[in-house]
Structures are given as structure tokens and as C-alpha cells.
Amino acid sequence: MPNLLPRIFVTALIVLGVYEAVLRIAAPNVNSSPDQYTANAIRLESYVDGGARAPAVIVGSSLSARIPPDAWPQGWRVLSQADGSALTGLSVVAATHPLPARVLIEANFLDSGANPSDIENATGAVPRRLRAALWLTRRAFRPMNIIVWALRRLNPSDEAAPANFPKILKLQQNGFAKAPDAGTRSRLLPVKALVDQFRQEGVPVAFFEMPVDASLGNMPFASGRRALYETLFPKSTYCWLPIAGTNWRTVDGIHLLARDGRKAAGTLAAAACEGGV
Amino acid sequence: MLFTSSAFFAFLAAVFAIYYLLPGRWQSCWLITASLFFYAFDNPRLLALLLAVAAVDVVFSRQVVRGRNPRAWAAAGVAINLGVLAFFKYNRLLGITFPSLLSAQSGPVHTLLLLPLPIGISFYTFHGISLLLDTFRPGPARDDVSSARGFGEHAKNTLLYVSFFPQLIAGPIVKAHQFYPQIGAKRFGDIDWDKAASALIVGYFLKVVIADNLSQQTFWIAYPYFQGYSSLNLVVFLIGYSAQIFADFAGYSLIAIGLARLFGYQLPINFNFPYIAETFSEFWTRWHISLSSWLREYLYYPLGGNRKGTARTTLNLMTVMTLGGLWHGAAWSYAIWGFWHGAALVGERATRGTRFYASRHWAIRAVRMALVFAVVTAGWLLFKLPHVSDAAAFAVALYSNTGLRTARSTVFIVAIYVLPVALYHAHYLMRRRAQARGAVAVLDGAAKPVVLGLLLSAIALNPGPPQSFIYFQF
Numbered sequence: 174m175p176n177l178l179p180r181i182f183v184t185a186l187i188v189l190g191v192y193e194a195v196l197r198i199a200a201p202n203v204n205s206s207p208d209q210y211t212a213n214a215i216r217l218e219s220y221v222d223g224g225a226r227a228p229a230v231i232v233g234s235s236l237s238a239r240i241p242p243d244a245w246p247q248g249w250r251v252l253s254q255a256d257g258s259a260l261t262g263l264s265v266v267a268a269t270h271p272l273p274a275r276v277l278i279e280a281n282f283l284d285s286g287a288n289p290s291d292i293e294n295a296t297g298a299v300p301r302r303l304r305a306a307l308w309l310t311r312r313a314f315r316p317m318n319i320i321v322w323a324l325r326r327l328n329p330s331d332e333a334a335p336a337n338f339p340k341i342l343k344l345q346q347n348g349f350a351k352a353p354d355a356g357t358r359s360r361l362l363p364v365k366a367l368v369d370q371f372r373q374e375g376v377p378v379a380f381f382e383m384p385v386d387a388s389l390g391n392m393p394f395a396s397g398r399r400a401l402y403e404t405l406f407p408k409s410t411y412c413w414l415p416i417a418g419t420n421w422r423t424v425d426g427i428h429l430l431a432r433d434g435r436k437a438a439g440t441l442a443a444a445a446c447e448g449g450v
Numbered sequence: 451m452l453f454t455s456s457a458f459f460a461f462l463a464a465v466f467a468i469y470y471l472l473p474g475r476w477q478s479c480w481l482i483t484a485s486l487f488f489y490a491f492d493n494p495r496l497l498a499l500l501l502a503v504a505a506v507d508v509v510f511s512r513q514v515v516r517g518r519n520p521r522a523w524a525a526a527g528v529a530i531n532l533g534v535l536a537f538f539k540y541n542r543l544l545g546i547t548f549p550s551l552l553s554a555q556s557g558p559v560h561t562l563l564l565l566p567l568p569i570g571i572s573f574y575t576f577h578g579i580s581l582l583l584d585t586f587r588p589g590p591a592r593d594d595v596s597s598a599r600g601f602g603e604h605a606k607n608t609l610l611y612v613s614f615f616p617q618l619i620a621g622p623i624v625k626a627h628q629f630y631p632q633i634g635a636k637r638f639g640d641i642d643w644d645k646a647a648s649a650l651i652v653g654y655f656l657k658v659v660i661a662d663n664l665s666q667q668t669f670w671i672a673y674p675y676f677q678g679y680s681s682l683n684l685v686v687f688l689i690g691y692s693a694q695i696f697a698d699f700a701g702y703s704l705i706a707i708g709l710a711r712l713f714g715y716q717l718p719i720n721f722n723f724p725y726i727a728e729t730f731s732e733f734w735t736r737w738h739i740s741l742s743s744w745l746r747e748y749l750y751y752p753l754g755g756n757r758k759g760t761a762r763t764t765l766n767l768m769t770v771m772t773l774g775g776l777w778h779g780a781a782w783s784y785a786i787w788g789f790w791h792g793a794a795l796v797g798e799r800a801t802r803g804t805r806f807y808a809s810r811h812w813a814i815r816a817v818r819m820a821l822v823f824a825v826v827t828a829g830w831l832l833f834k835l836p837h838v839s840d841a842a843a844f845a846v847a848l849y850s851n852t853g854l855r856t857a858r859s860t861v862f863i864v865a866i867y868v869l870p871v872a873l874y875h876a877h878y879l880m881r882r883r884a885q886a887r888g889a890v891a892v893l894d895g896a897a898k899p900v901v902l903g904l905l906l907s908a909i910a911l912n913p914g915p916p917q918s919f920i921y922f923q924f
Contacts, residue, residue, distance in 0.1 A: 177644040177899050181651070184903020189910060207863040208666030210915040315912045317663065317866070324859065335678050335854050344674040425678055 189309060192316075196308040203313040204242060205322040209235070209255035215313045217265050217295035220250050222304060222311075226271040229445065232262030233279025236383040236427060240434035246442050258285030261292060263367045268296040275377045277414070277445065278368070280402060281385070281395075281427075284353075284360040335424070342386060345426035349392035358401055365405055379412040381441055384421040384429065414444040451491040453705050454658055454916055461488065466712060474635020478610050481713060485615040489570070496568045499534070504612045506530050507578040508605045514585045515596045524586040528579050535575040538567055543780035570619040572777060576744060577612050577623065583748055584626040594630035607633050616709035620702050620919055622720040622740035625747075629715075636714030646711035648902060653704030655870075655905040661698035662914025664690050664867045667860060671831075673840040676847055680854035683861065684847060690864040691834050692827040693871040696725065698920045699738070723878040725826075725871075728818040729807070730794040733826060745774050763799070768792040783832040783841065790829045833920075 204219070206212040216238070220227070227250045231237055235255035245251060250273070252262030259278055264287050266276060294300050303310045312318070335341065371378050380402070389395060406413075416437050422430045429437055451458045465484040472480055490497040510527030514520045584591035595604055611629050612618075668691040670676060676684055703720035710717045720740050727733035734742045750770045756763040768789065775788020801807065806814065835841040877893050884890060893901055 177902065178647055180899035181647060181902045181906060184900050185906040185910070188904060188907035192907075192911065207859070208663070208669075208915070210666055309911060316908075317863070317912050320866075321859065321863065324862070337677060337851065337854060341674070341677050344677065 193307060193309050196314055201314075201319060201322065203318055203322045205325055206312070206315075206318045207321045209238075211312055211315070211318065213238070213254045213257055213261075214291060214294065215318070216250075216252050216254075217262070217291060218304065218312055220252055221265060221269050221295045221301065223250070227273040229275045229277060230262070230266050230273040231277045231279065232259040232266070233383070234259065234282040234285070236281050236385075236429075237279040239428050240438050241431055244435040244438035249442070253279060254288070254291075257291075258287055259283055260285065260287040260364055260367070263364065263371075264292045265295050267367055267370065268292070272371070272374060272376050275379065275445070276368075276371055277441070278364075278378065278380045279383055280380045280398075280406075281383050283364055283398075283402075284357050286360065287363070338425070342388065342426045345386070345389060346392065349389045349394040352393040352397040353401060357398070358405070361401070361405055368406070368411070377412070379414050379445060380406060381414040381416060381444075384416055384418065384433075384437055386421070386423050386426040387419070389426055414441060416440050416444065451488055452916065452918065453702070453709075454654070454662075457491070461491075462709070469713060470636075470638040477636060478606055478633060481615075482606065482609050482613060485610070485613040485618060488615040489613065489618055493569075499538075499568050499571070500574060500613065503531065503534055503575060503578055504609050507581050507612060508601075508608045511581050511585045511595055511608065512601065512604055514582060515592060520586055524582045527582040531575040531578040531582070535571060538565065538571055540780040541565055567779075573621050573623055574612050574618065576741075577626070579748065580623070580744065581608065581611065581626040589627050591626035591630045594633075614710070614715070616706040616713075616715075617717055620699070620706075621738075622703050622706060622717050623744050624717055624740065625744070628718060632715050640714060642711055646708045648898075649704045649708030649711065651902050651905050651909070652874075653701045653706075653708055654909050656697040656701030656704065656874075657919070658701075658913045659905075659908050660867055660870055661694050661701060661920075662917045663912070664694035664697070664864065664914075665917050666914060667864050667867070668694055668834065670860075671834050671844065673835065673837070673843060676844055677851075678854075679847075679851065679860075680856040681848055681850075681852045682856045683854075684844065684851065686861050686864050688827055688831060690868060692725075692823070692830050693868040695830055695833065695920055696721070697871055698917075702919045723875050725823055726819060726875050726879060727822050728815055730791065730798050730822060730825070733822055734791075734795075737826075741774070741777070745770050749773065760799075764796050767795050767799075771795065778833075779836070781836045783836045783838050786838065787829050787832040790825075790832070794825055 204215060206215055220230070227248060228246070229249045231245070231249065231251045231253060233253040234257070235253070237251060238253035238255045240251070242251065252265060253259070254261050259280075259282075263276070263278070266273060300310075308314055368378050382399075384390075385395075417440055418436065421437070422433050424430060451461065461484070465480070469477055469480055469484075486497060486500075489500055506527060510523050510530070513523040514527070517523050581591065585595045586592075594607070607630060610633060611624075611626060614624075614629075617624055668687055670679060671684075671687050671691060676687070679687070700721035707717045707719065718740055720738060722736040722739060724733055724736035727736050750766055753766045753769065754762055755766065769792075771792030772785055772788040775784045775786070775791070778784045778787075798807075806818070809815070831841050831844060832838075835844060881894060884894075
């Protein structure tokens with residue numbers, strides 16, 4: 174008979190049991206992760222497990238995901254996926270009931286494909302039951318996430334553009350100099366299908382474009398996409414919300430500094446209310 | 451099928467249960483069937499190539515033992531294995547170097563040049579070469595092949611050796627003379643559960659908790675993201691990648707060793723705490739041991755090793771290391787990586803008589819260790835950034851980004867995940883010191899199940915996003 178195995182398993186069970194008990198007692202409201210993949214998953218899981226009807230859901234890319242969570246109005250849920258797609262967020266919203274009061278779609282990078290495993294992990298019946306029964310299976314409650322969350326509470330970041338910003342902006346400009354490729358339109362069709370589904374179910378949907386550095390806004394990549402959106406989601410039929418303002422400051426050309434992110438979130442929320450979305 | 455996927459755990463449970471329910475004479479056949487299923491799971495078409503290479507190994511190794519001209523059969527078999535490996539490794543490089551070959555939109559040449567690299571090919575062709583060379587030379591593998599009761603038994607043993615699923619995709623590269631003597635009936639009661647569990651838990655911890663989480667931080671080494679980070683951040687990322695690639699590959703190797711033990715087979719260790727090495731030559735006796743010993747045995751020694759003078763030794767070292775680099779893939783960065791290590795080995799040989807290498811003082815030994823770690827870690831940049839121009843841009847950023855503000859949280863997170871790798875190596879040093887005193891290190895004694903239990907908890911509580919093993923790409 175093995176000698177080590179029983180003692181290994183007993184130790185592990187004790188550790189897991191104690192950890193679960195501490196989570197139940199402390200119930201920390203964790204929304205941070207040291208990596209963007211896990212942060213994406215935490216956003217999806219907390220939305221699905223939240224239960225209540227959200228007044229608004231925002232889906233999109235890292236451009237909206239990186240806005241400080243407290244910049245949004247009370248109850249608004251952000252399902253934007255850094256290095257991911259709006260389609261993942263839309264799919265999770267479509268699979269979760271009750272549906273939100275409205276859906277706002279960030280359109281800067283709309284054509285990335287959905288991540289099926291993230292959608293399944295967030296909305297699947299087994300993972301959901303597991304998360305309800307054992308809190309330690311929730312991604313938000315991974316020890317490293319709790320450490321990072323605690324550190325960020327103690328020492329909030331004071332983001333600033335790096336000293337080599339011009340060099341980074343030049344790299345972004347190189348990327349934005351290319352027009353969207355021929356496959357972009359077909360990759361947008363699943364988004365259109367879900368948007369039309371929401372509209373049929375009576376959920377108002379609005380698009381918005383996150384502000385980026387002024388030098389990028391009208392380059393072929395951005396203008397080519399706008400032209401494409403005009404054919405699929407024309408402003409005469411679909412609601413497009415403006416984010417008014419100029420001189421937006423970014424970390425790297427596309428991600429707003431925290432202060433400007435707050436301003437953009439406030440402007441968007443006001444536009445949504447004024448536009449009746 | 452990833453070792454970390456739920457599909458693999460279901461597969462393992464079924465294979466393991468049936469394996470020990472079967473009579474001994476059927477166990478090898480069952481293991482072969484399971485291994486072929488494992489290999490074909492993601493892409494069944496790749497199975498044809500594996501079977502074709504295995505068939506060559508079966509026929510040619512048999513002829514080496516039984517045929518009239520064993521040298522010719524061995525040479526031809528080795529050439530076929532190397533040819534298959536070279537073709538699939540370098541077909542794309544050919545297409546990139548001679549774009550005119552790809553100018554046609556279709557056709558057999560176009561198709562052949564764009565064939566993807568079959569997973570595990572670098573490992574199973576090296577198994578084939580080892581079999582052919584080991585049957586050519588007197589030894590246990592030759593005895594086992596010649597004593598096989600018939601062609602069928604030899605074919606079965608060879609297919610098991612080439613396809614054994616724990617080591618099929620990324621090693622360890624097991625030499626034929628190490629594996630053939632182990633083939634036979636296995637009993638459930640003979641499983642060394644303690645060693646299997648230790649290897650599996652440490653292996654999964656290194657892979658799932660350390661490597662997969664670090665990959666989310668070292669992601670920023672990619673071009674052009676690193677441009678936005680300070681020099682200190684970039685150094686920390688590099689150290690993180692050094693820990694990640696160790697945890698990823700050593701973790702995989704330990705999982706393979708643990709799995710093999712569950713089926714009654716012992717695979718050689720592949721990593722022996724490489725980052726405590728005080729010299730580059732010692733590093734290569736501790737890192738990817740199965741590849742480095744394979745290259746030493748089947749390439750460096752046949753070339754003359756260090757027995758033919760300084761100039762020839764230098765040439766042999768540079769040749770073996772550069773070829774070892776190119777074994778990883780068809781990119782100049784891998785050749786440069788091999789050259790980098792070859793140059794380090796040559797430089798070390800030239801300065802070996804100095805006081806720096808002769809000293810036993812702990813501080814000098816620590817400096818030697820740090821030097822080896824620094825040079826090895828710098829070399830990993832060529833693995834992370836296979837485009838040489840990107841690696842050069844990273845090196846420039848390392849020097850020019852000193853004025854940028856350091857992202858302290860990133861430093862902290864990388865440090866937390868690097869710490870267990872450092873402790874893992876420190877434990878080895880403590881064990882060595884304890885053994886010198888005739889004692890048992892604390893973590894090898896009563897504390898061992900507690901530590902393994904903690905590691906198991908960490909696997910459950912803090913896994914990183916699932917990532918493919920880095921060495922699968924080779």
C-alpha cells in the first residue's frame with residue numbers, strides 16, 4: 174500500500190476546506206486578476222451568477238474593458254473581453270436570463286471570433302452549479318486574484334502614458350495603416366445575427382466607438398471598419414451613440430488613461446439616457 | 451489531447467483500468483491501441499505518418515539484427531528517419547526561402563511545402579534512430595530484438611516503444627536500450643504509487659500553476675507590447691519566461707514519468723534542477739537530459755568528442771549545439787540559440803583552468819550559478835521571439851527603456867510565480883547538503899506529504915488559463 178497518498182489527500186482536503194470556509198466568512202467582492210484572460214472570465218462568471226436583471230450590459234474589447242469599473246453607472250455590467258471579442262459577451266448575454274434592459278456594443282474591434290470554452294465555462298449548467306456549491310471554484314476567488322485585489326485596494330494605480338509613447342503610437346499607426354481584410358464582413362455576421370435577435374426580443378441595442386488617439390481615428394483601419402458597419406448596421410436603422418470630446422489621452426494610442434476612461438464612460442452613459450436607449 | 455484536459459483524464463482512467471484487468475500478454479497491445487488513439491485524437495491523419503515511420507523502424511531494425519549488411523540497413527533506416535524529420539521541419543523554410551516554389555496556387559509541391567509539422571515528430575523519429583543504432587551495437591536492445599519470438603513480437607515491441615503515449619508528444623526521449631528490457635507483463639500490485647504521485651503532483655503543479663500563470667505575464671514579451679515596459683520590467687519578464695519554460699517542460703516530463711510509472715515503465719529523468727548549474731557543461735547534464743545525452747551519444751562522440759584536439763573539440767561542440775538548436779525548428783533564431791550555447795561551452799573550456807572556475811568559495815560558486823542562469827535566460831529570448839529582428843528590438847528596449855516607469859504589480863506577480871521554481875532548486879541544494887551529512891532533507895521526510903498536499907491544493911485553487919505545452923511546437 175502506498176504511504177504518501179492518503180496523507181497527501183487529507184492535507185489537500187483540509188486546505189481546501191479551510192479556504193472554502195474563509196471565503197464564506199469573508200465573502201470578498203473580488204473583480205481583479207493579474208491576467209486579462211482570467212479577468213475576462215471573472216466578468217462573465219459574475220454576470221451569469223449575478224441573477225438580477227442588469228440595467229445595461231457593455232460588450233466589446235479591451236478598450237472598454239480597461240475603463241475603471243466604478244466609472245460606470247450603478248448596476249451596469251461590463252462583459253468586454255481584453256484580447257477577446259464582443260461576440261463572446263453577446264453570446265453569454267443571450268444565454269443568460271433575465272435579459273438586460275439594454276445592450277451597448279463597443280464597435281472598435283468587433284470582428285474577433287467568440288471563445289466557445291469561455292462561454293461554456295460561464296453559462297454551462299455544471300460549472301454554474303459547481304460555482305454555487307463551492308465558492309473556491311469561482312475564478313474571482315483564486316488566491317492570486319485575491320492578493321492582487323487586496324494590493325490594488327491598498328495602492329490604486331495612477332496610470333500615465335509611458336515616456337516612449339511616441340514610439341508606441343508609431344507602432345499603432347503602422348497597424349492602423351492597413352484597411353480591414355476581405356474576411357471582416359463575414360466575421361461580423363454572427364454579431365449581426367445576435368443583435369437582430371436581441372432587437373426582436375425587445376432589448377434595445379446601441380453601438381458606440383471608444384475614442385482613440387486623434388492620429389488613429391481616421392486611418393484606413395478605422396475608416397474602413399466604419400464604412401463596413403454602415404452597410405451592416407446603418408445609422409438609419411441601428412442606434413449609434415456618440416462619445417463627444419476631443420484630445421483623448423491614451424496609454425498606447427488606443428487604451429484611454431484612467432481619467433479619460435472615466436470621462437468617456439460618463440459621456441456614454443449620458444448619451445444612452447438622452448437617446449432613450 | 452493535452453495532459454491537462456478533462457478528455458485526457460477520462461482517457462487515462464479507462465486505459466489504466468482495462469490495462470490491469472487484461473492478461474499480461476495483451477497489455478502491450480492495449481497500450482499500443484490506447485497510444486495510437488491518444489495520438490490520433492486531435493488529428494487522425496497524422497497517424498499514417500507515425501505508423502509509416504514505425505513500420506520503417508520495425509523492418510530496418512529487424513534487418514540490422516538478422517540481415518546480411520547491418521551497417522547499410524542501420525544507415526538507411528537512420529537516413530529515412532532523419533529525412534522525414536528534416537522534410538516536415540524544414541518544408542516551410544524551403545517555401546519561404548524559395549517563394550517561386552509556392553507561386554503556384556495548388557499542386558503537389560505547393561501542398562508538400564505547406565504541410566504542417568506533425569506533433570511529436572521530433573521525438574518519435576529520434577526514438578527510431580535510437581532503436582536502429584542500439585540494435586547495430588551490441589547491447590540490451592540488440593539482444594531484445596534478436597530474441598523476439600518472431601516478427602510480430604518485434605513489431606509489437608517497436609510500436610510500443612515508438613508510440614508509448616506518456617512520452618510520445620514531447621519526450622523524454624527514451625533510448626531503445628533503456629526501454630526494450632522493460633517491455634513485459636505488469637501487475638497492479640507493483641505500481642510504485644508514492645513515486646508516481648510525487649512526479650504527477652509536482653509535474654502538474656509546475657505546469658498548471660506556474661507555467662500557465664506565468665504565460666499570462668510573459669505574454670508581454672511579444673512584439674510590439676514590450677516597447678511600453680521599463681527595462682526592469684523586461685528583465686523580470688525574461689526571468690519569468692526562464693522559469694516558465696522550465697516549469698512547462700520539466701512539468702511535462704514529470705507528468706510523463708508519473709504516467710509511465712502507473713503502467714509499470716520507468717522513463718529517465720529529463721530535468722535535474724538545471725538552474726543550480728555552475729557551468730554550461732553542467733547545465734547540459736541537467737536540462738533536457740534525454741536530448742542532450744542523445745546528441746552526446748549519437749552525434750558528439752561519433753564526431754570525435756573532445757579526443758581530437760582543441761580545434762576539433764570546438765568544431766564538434768559548435769556543430770552539435772547548432773544542430774541541437776535547429777532540431778527545435780526551422781528558424782534562424784534556433785540556430786543562433788544553439789550557436790549561443792555552443793559559444794558558451796567553448797568559452798568555458800578555454801577558461802576552465804582559471805581561479806574563477808577552480809574556487810570552491812560559496813560566493814564564487816553563487817556568481818558562477820548566476821552567470822550560467824543569466825546567459826541561459828538571455829538565450830530563451832530567441833525561443834520566445836523567433837524573429838531575430840524582434841529579439842534584437844527587445845534587446846534594444848532593454849537598454850533604452852530605463853527611463854520608463856516600472857509596473858510594480860507586474861514585478862510582484864512574476865516574482866510570486868518564480869518563487870516556487872527558486873524554492874524547488876533550493877530544496878535540491880538542501881537535499882544535497884543533508885545527504886552529505888548522512889541526513890534526510892526536511893522536505894524528503896515527514897513534511898513531504900504536507901508539501902505535496904499543498905501543491906495539490908494549489909493545482910485545484912489557482913490553475914492558470916490552459917495552455918499547450920511549449921515543447922509541443924517542436
